Amino acid sequence: MGSRPHVLLSVAVSLDGYIDDDSPERLLLSNAADFARVDRLRAASDAVLVGSNTLTADNPRLLVNDPALRAERLASGRPEHPLKVSLTSRDRLDPGLRFWHTGGRKVVYTTDAARPELSRTLKDHADVVATGPGVDLGALLDDLGARGVRRLMVEGGGTVHTLFLAEGLADEIHMAVAPLLVGHRSAPRFLNPAEFPGGPGRRLRLLDTTTLGDVVVLRYAAKESLA
Secondary structure: OOOOOEEEEEEEEOOOOEOOOOOOOOOOOOOHHHHHHHHHHHHOOOEEEEEHHHHHHHOOOOOOOOHHHHHHHHHOOOOOOOEEEEEOOOOOOOOOOHHHHOOOOEEEEEOOOOHHHHHHHOOOOOEEEEOOOOOOHHHHHHHHHHOOOOEEEEOOOHHHHHHHHHOOOOOEEEEEEOOOOOOOOOOOEOOOOOOOOOHHHOOEEEEEEEEEOOEEEEEEEEEEEOO
């Protein structure tokens, strides 16, 4: 079995910590320069992961968009796009979503109970892997490591980011902060309430900051804290 991949959480937030508003349309928090940065992160990753709620709500493709970056991946012997990953405890995911019909290989991690139905509906689109009675992130990372994944980029949503951080399984956080105030009570946030390692007394180590127009990108070491 291979070692677990390096896990990078990537998120764009408003100044008040939201990742979207409560309208039917997706709120674009990033600018063109930040979208290009995210594309480079995807191109440098072996796999990209998004939760089933985000998969259903946003219908993303999760592809490397820049042709030059795809060409670099191919030239280095890697597939044109990273492995696409999702996770769910539900036994139904829409097989018509763009996620399944673009890019290369896909894998879905789920529960023992949900696997039979997901395998039936997604048999032509993805490997379906059961991790036990619940979705076990440790087992997920072990399986990805065995598949040769060394760098995993997690792109949301809030429930998934919360799980990785609460279980101490994220190595880095890349947070793009946009100069917007959302303020909608029902809008989703970057993180949900949880018991995080170290609690509120733990200060993560800031690795660097980057300014991209009106967006500031903060990069933290998620497993390291200031003394």
